[in-house]
Amino acid sequence: MKRYVDDIGFGFVIMVIGLSLVFLVMPIVVAVMMSFDGRAYLGMFPPPNYSIQWYQKFFSDAYYLHGLKISLILALIAGIVSTASGVSAAIVLDRYEFRGKKALETFFLSPLVVPAVVIGFALLLFFALFGVFSGLPRLLGGHIIITFPYTVRTTLAGLVGIRKSLTEAALSLGANERQAFWDITFPLARTGMVAGLIFAFAFSMDDVAVSMFLTSPQVYTLPVAMVSMMRTNFDLTIAAGAVVLMVFTVAAIFILDRIFGLDRLIGQGIFKS
Amino acid sequence: MKLSKGALLLLIPGIGLFLIFVVLPIANIVEESFRLFVPGHIGASKDAPYTIFNYAELLKPAYLFYFIETLRLSLICSFLGLIVGFPAAYLVARQRSPFLRKLVVGFLIGMMFLSTMVRVYALQITFGPTGFDKVICGFLHISTNSRFYTEILVVLGLLHYVIPISAITLLGTTQNLNPRLTEAAQVLGAPRWKVHVSITVPLCVPGILSAFLICYTFCMSAFVVPMVLGKGRVLFVSNLIYSRFSEIANYPSGSAVAILMLLLSLTIIYGITTITSRLYKV
Numbered sequence: 001m002k003r004y005v006d007d008i009g010f011g012f013v014i015m016v017i018g019l020s021l022v023f024l025v026m027p028i029v030v031a032v033m034m035s036f037d038g039r040a041y042l043g044m045f046p047p048p049n050y051s052i053q054w055y056q057k058f059f060s061d062a063y064y065l066h067g068l069k070i071s072l073i074l075a076l077i078a079g080i081v082s083t084a085s086g087v088s089a090a091i092v093l094d095r096y097e098f099r100g101k102k103a104l105e106t107f108f109l110s111p112l113v114v115p116a117v118v119i120g121f122a123l124l125l126f127f128a129l130f131g132v133f134s135g136l137p138r139l140l141g142g143h144i145i146i147t148f149p150y151t152v153r154t155t156l157a158g159l160v161g162i163r164k165s166l167t168e169a170a171l172s173l174g175a176n177e178r179q180a181f182w183d184i185t186f187p188l189a190r191t192g193m194v195a196g197l198i199f200a201f202a203f204s205m206d207d208v209a210v211s212m213f214l215t216s217p218q219v220y221t222l223p224v225a226m227v228s229m230m231r232t233n234f235d236l237t238i239a240a241g242a243v244v245l246m247v248f249t250v251a252a253i254f255i256l257d258r259i260f261g262l263d264r265l266i267g268q269g270i271f272k273s
Numbered sequence: 274m275k276l277s278k279g280a281l282l283l284l285i286p287g288i289g290l291f292l293i294f295v296v297l298p299i300a301n302i303v304e305e306s307f308r309l310f311v312p313g314h315i316g317a318s319k320d321a322p323y324t325i326f327n328y329a330e331l332l333k334p335a336y337l338f339y340f341i342e343t344l345r346l347s348l349i350c351s352f353l354g355l356i357v358g359f360p361a362a363y364l365v366a367r368q369r370s371p372f373l374r375k376l377v378v379g380f381l382i383g384m385m386f387l388s389t390m391v392r393v394y395a396l397q398i399t400f401g402p403t404g405f406d407k408v409i410c411g412f413l414h415i416s417t418n419s420r421f422y423t424e425i426l427v428v429l430g431l432l433h434y435v436i437p438i439s440a441i442t443l444l445g446t447t448q449n450l451n452p453r454l455t456e457a458a459q460v461l462g463a464p465r466w467k468v469h470v471s472i473t474v475p476l477c478v479p480g481i482l483s484a485f486l487i488c489y490t491f492c493m494s495a496f497v498v499p500m501v502l503g504k505g506r507v508l509f510v511s512n513l514i515y516s517r518f519s520e521i522a523n524y525p526s527g528s529a530v531a532i533l534m535l536l537l538s539l540t541i542i543y544g545i546t547t548i549t550s551r552l553y554k555v
Contacts, residue, residue: 006465013360020357020436024384027395027433034398045404085286092283098276108287111295113542115494117511118302118531119295125305125524126298145294148287177279206388209496209511213518223390230394230501239398242391249386253379262378 028246035239042235058240067225068244074136074221075204078143083197086151091181091189093152094159095167109149119145120213127214135219142210147203151196158192158260195260202252205245299535306528327529336513336530340537343509346424347492350431351439354488355481358439359447363473365440366448378444384437392433393501400426420506427507430498435488442487446480447473479553486545490538510534 030045038049058064086108093105111119120142127138166188170180208223215224222245226238256262306328308321330336368374400406406417415421450473458468474481496511503512510530517527 009466016357017361017364020361023429024433024436027399028387028391030399030404031391031395034403042403045398082290085290088283089287092276092280096276096280104284107291113490113538114295114299115511115534115538117494117496117514118299118535121514121518121527121531122298122302123294124518125528126294126301129301141294144290148290152287177277181279202386206390208389209494212496212515223388226390226394227497227501230397234397238394242388242394245388246391249383249388249391253383253386256382257379262375262382 031239031242032246034236035243037236037239054236054240055243057237058244061237063229064222064225064237064241067220067222070135070139070219071205071222074139074143075201078140078147078204079197079200081140082144082148082200083151083193086148086196086200087155087189087193090152090155090159090192091185094156095164095185105152108152111145112149116146116207116209117213120210123210124213133216135214135216138214138216139211139219139221142214143204143207146207146210147200150199150203151193154196154199154260155189155192158195159189162188191260195256198252198256198259202249205248302528302531305525306532308525310523310525312522321525327526328533330526331529331533339508339510339513340533342507343493346428346431346507346509347489347495350428350435350492351485351488353428353432354435354439355443355485357436358443358484359474359477359481361436361440362443363447365444366450367452378441381437381441381444385434385441389434389497393430393497396426396430396433396502400429423502423504423507426502427499430502431492431495435492438491439484439488442484443477443480446477446484450476479549482545482549486542489545490542493538493541494534 033046035054036050036052037043037047037054038051039047040053089108093101093108123138123142123145127133127141132138167180167184170184171177175183206223207221208227211221211224212227215221222241226241229235229238253262307323307325309324309326311321365374365377368377398404400409402417406422410417410419410422413422454472454476455468458472459465463471493509494511495509496515499507499509500512500515503509508516511534514527514530514534517523517530
């Protein structure tokens with residue numbers, strides 16, 4: 001009797017997980033297949049024949065290409081700025097003891113809990129106060145803020161388990177603080193730093209909620225361009241664009257695994273034998 | 274180590290950026306939210322009188338509905354996400370093969386990284402008129418145009434993110450669970466379902482609460498999913514803020530909604546963390 005209930009329960013759980021797996025994967029498969037649709041219009045799934053016409057359309061459409069270019073520039077600059085400032089803040093948070101440390105950490109991670117739309121809306125009004133209406137500075141400000149917490153968090157995660165005594169040893173052996181930082185702490189923080197940069201890049205490329213408020217007609221990001229096309233002109237060029245974005249995701253995961261190790265990102269747990 | 278001058282220097286860029294791009298802008302919308310609306314500006318004019326009208330207006334049922342809808346659908350999503358995420362995380366944590374484990378973890382992280390646009394578009398194609406909407410609606414005996422189906426779409430859109438995120442968060446919890454405890458219970462004759470109900474789940478409650486918190490705050494501030502999949506009928510508070518900006522350009526009212534939403538999410542976070550730390554002293 002006991003085993004009978006167990007089997008039903010286990011079967012049920014497996015079924016739920018299997019269904020969720022289908023639910024998670026199927027839309028992506030459908031979107032990828034549809035992006036190779038050979039029909040000239042948006043028809044039912046599955047496509048009867050395949051072609052690369054939507055990719056040709058995507059890569060010859062000036063509107064999308066401009067968005068892609070802005071997205072890449074923005075992700076790169078915002079990623080570098082937020083990594084540089086986030087990593088240095090995280091190093092101080094990890095290596096030093098001072099009053100209000102916990103509060104400062106919470107402060108730096110706060111954009112994770114402030115709804116993105118609130119950040120976008122607040123920045124829009126704030127820039128308007130100073131008469132800044134062009135897209136690039138506004139977007140940069142927004143993207144730096146939303147990516148900053150990720151760089152702090154990955155750097156902190158990367159430094160966990162690296163003993164503070166290493167820096168102290170360097171200091172007691174006669175290095176000054178600057179030398180100890182550049183020769184010991186900085187190299188140790190490097191993996192967390194690179195992971196932070198990748199996270200920042202990926203989240204900046206992905207953002208819609210903040211960017212929607214801060215774009216101008218000349219300066220807009222690819223996801224914003226895709227959203228506005230989805231509302232006006234829903235066709236499969238967007239599917240091609242989505243696949244292009246997905247390639248960036250896969251690349252990010254791959255690099256992250258090579259440099260950082262996915263398991264380190266999650267942790268193995270204390271009972272792993 | 275003690276904080277030195279050099280270390281203080283390292284904190285300056287971060288603190289500076291946050292002052293300019295977070296603290297001051299939010300302080301600004303707090304002030305803005307108490308101004309009377311004068312059309313035709315970005316931001317209230319400097320001499321607009323102070324008023325609490327922007328907040329009072331939000332008590333009207335039409336506006337309250339946005340908040341209730343957001344909280345209700347977020348609750349459903351987080352709950353469903355945990356129901357799927359918990360057993361999935363448990364199975365991964367107990368997974369012996371390193372290859373399978375890496376595959377699943379890589380898959381989950383990939384799903385988490387997946388661009389919102391890709392997600393929304395893929396779901397729109399799959400569950401919209403070009404996909405399986407008639408099949409599903411036929412099965413449930415509802416119209417593809419009904420509000421209920423739109424709500425289902427929004428919930429599915431959020432779940433697509435919430436399932437991986439809850440599984441990843443709970444993985445940290447379930448893999449720190451001592452397997453000896455469940456083995457002991459089974460050796461002593463408890464059936465497996467009872468082991469999980471009376472040992473595994475209770476030990477994981479703090480982790481489950483924090484996963485719930487992450488999912489819930491994510492859902493609450495969702496913007497793109499309701500905007501695209503909600504077809505303008507199922508709208509969240511985020512969308513209300515956006516429409517204040519894009520459609521009627523009423524910035525003081527938008528600020529009031531934004532402040533209220535910020536307070537709401539901070540209250541929920543504070544509430545759940547307090548409960549967790551009271552109960553478990555972590």
